[in-house]
Each structure stands twice: as structure tokens, then as C-alpha cells.
Amino acid sequence: MVQRDYILRMIEELGAALIALRKAIFGGKASASEVEDTLRRAASSAGMDIELARAASVEALPAMVAPTGEVEPARCWVLAEALMTDGVHRLHQGEPDLARSSLARAAALFGLVGPRGAFLTGFPEARVRIAEIEELLEGMGES
Numbered sequence: 685m686v687q688r689d690y691i692l693r694m695i696e697e698l699g700a701a702l703i704a705l706r707k708a709i710f711g712g713k714a715s716a717s718e719v720e721d722t723l724r725r726a727a728s729s730a731g732m733d734i735e736l737a738r739a740a741s742v743e744a745l746p747a748m749v750a751p752t753g754e755v756e757p758a759r760c761w762v763l764a765e766a767l768m769t770d771g772v773h774r775l776h777q778g779e780p781d782l783a784r785s786s787l788a789r790a791a792a793l794f795g796l797v798g799p800r801g802a803f804l805t806g807f808p809e810a811r812v813r814i815a816e817i818e819e820l821l822e823g824m825g826e827s
Contacts, residue, residue: 695758698726702765709773719773723766730763737767738785742792755796761810764793768817780824791817 705722708714720734727734732748740748749760771786794810794817 692758694729695762698729698762699765702726702762702769706769706772709769709776712776714773716773716777719769723770723773726762726766726769730759730766732763734766734770737763737789738770738782740789742788745789745792746796749793749796757797760793760796764790764797764810764813767793768813771817771820775820775824784821784824787817787820 701722705714705719709719723734727737730749736748737745746755749755749763767786767790771783771790774780774786775783791814794813797810
């Protein structure tokens with residue numbers, strides 16, 4: 685129980701760091717190295733390498749995050765937040781194709797968490813995150 689609480693607290697902290705980082709990206713105040721360092725740390729805490737998550741197909745991600753078929757919601761959430769942040773960063777870097785790719789992966793992972801994915805205190809439900817991603821994609825001229 686103590687270990688589970690510690691892991692959830694760490695994941696909540698990483699989720700909050702990713703949200704703050706996205707706000708800094710939108711505000712033009714995040715350096716590329718800061719973004720990359722935070723993404724690597726977050727993905728690593730979710731048991732995944734950010735480069736592998738970027739390279740995996742949307743169809744392959746579920747098997748990668750839940751090889752036994754059972755999704756660990758907290759880890760899946762952090763990886764989805766990391767990919768969403770990566771997509772926002774790439775969009776602001778003028779890399780729309782890479783942005784679309786990361787955002788699509790993030791949406792797929794939020795979808796795995798399920799419609800009631802608000803298991804972390806202070807975080808929106810998964811469907812809210814998916815709607816945010818859809819708005820970003822629509823703003824890019826694609827849904």
C-alpha cells in the first residue's frame with residue numbers, strides 16, 4: 685500500500701510537471717532541452733522510452749503499455765500526457781507531421797484509460813484530454 689501510494693504520488697507529480705511544461709510551451713518559455721528531459725523522465729517512469737513511444741504505431745501502443753492485456757491506468761496516463769506534450773512542442777516547433785503523430789498516440793492511450801479516467805486527483809477525465817487533442821488536430825486542419 686505504501687509503495688502504491690508513493691508510485692501514484694510520483695505519477696501525479698510527473699503529470700503536473702507535464703501540464704506545467706505544456707503551458708510553458710504555449711507561452712514560448714520552454715527550451716527544447718527542458719522539454720526533452722521532462723519527456724524522457726516521464727516516459728521512463730511509465731516504463732517506456734520516449735523514442736520508442738514516438739516510433740511505435742498507434743495500433744502497437746496498447747500491446748506495449750499492456751502486454752498482459754491489463755492497463756495500468758496511472759502509467760498509461762503519464763505516457764499519454766508525455767506524448768500530448770511532445771505533440772504540442774512539435775507543433776510549436778513547426779513540425780506538424782510529428783505533432784499529429786504524437787497527438788494521435790496520446791489520444792489512443794487516453795482512450796485505453798477509459799471514459800472515467802480521472803483517477804488522479806486534480807486531473808481531467810480522459811475524454812477531456814481526447815477532446816483537447818481533437819481541438820489541436822482540428823486547428824492544424826485535421827481531425
